[in-house]
Amino acid sequence: MKPFFYLGYWLLLAGACQSPASSDQARQDHPSAAGPTKGQEENYDCRHCGMPSDEFPEWQASLVANGQTYWFCSPRCMFLFRQNPKSGLTAVSRLEVSDYYERKKIEAQKAYFVRGGDVPGPMGPDLVPHATRAAAEDFMKEHQGKEILTFAQITPEIIQKLTQP
Template sequence: MNFWLITFVLAAGLFGQAVAGAAAETNVSNAPLPVAKAFQSKLDPVYLIDIDKHPKFEAAIELKNGKRIRFASVKSMMNFYYHPEKYPGYGVSPDGHQIDKLYVRDYLDGKELPAKQAWYVFGSRLVGPHGDDLIPLASKTRAELFVKRFGGTRILSYDELRKKGYGLIKYLDM
């Protein structure tokens, strides 16, 4: 038994060193991107996830100057929306007055729609790119059908989502 325990500990240590080395090579940093590079990045600004790998979850914020900030999920977009000051590379002030519109994709058909028109499923079995997330759908009927297939504890309108505020987003990030 001691042989297997020692082998496991050694293997775990080598794996940890390999992961640490790979992370150092990617040079991922939380430092703000210069504004020009921020809008060209394929990485989600909040979770640093490749947005293109999760097209069904993609969301976006359109600024008044016409530029778009892409996100890997609704949770990420709302995280940015409530605290844009944490991401200075995008030039959005804490009051967010530069933000014009929010967009989400209907999870079932991938069509983009204004976030205000979507319905959001909370507590489904479906996991987003960064864990628990809100699943956007184009209508309440579609959301109800989604819940029958993938589960869900609540269906929220955009107004209900906004009333829950940042506390709901923090809860999803636990």
């Protein structure tokens, strides 16, 4: 019994003696989901689901609100977060999505989104963004898409349908 007591004591002591620098380093290696803090690099984890958005460049989306950039792994996650009254978003000044083929950032309000088809997003069914209507039409034909939507046509009901099996 005594050996276990001493082992526990030494483990507790070793944990208490851990230097503050190493815990600061741990915080830098794993930034919070709330975004960057002073002195940290920007956090690209999806604000809705937590997935690393920078691992999905063809899907990555972002919005700027409250003076902060929020990253998302997909348009679907961005729309879900934006619709959530608990997100605390006010004064959204910019929304961007990635053109699926070109992988370049485009204004979400100018994008054409293909709903349906055989290309799932990082979290399942999604809206596939394109910079031009022609690119959206090509994608829709090639991947059995159901319809092309503009930003203004995307409703909370459409987004909710994407999340249902």
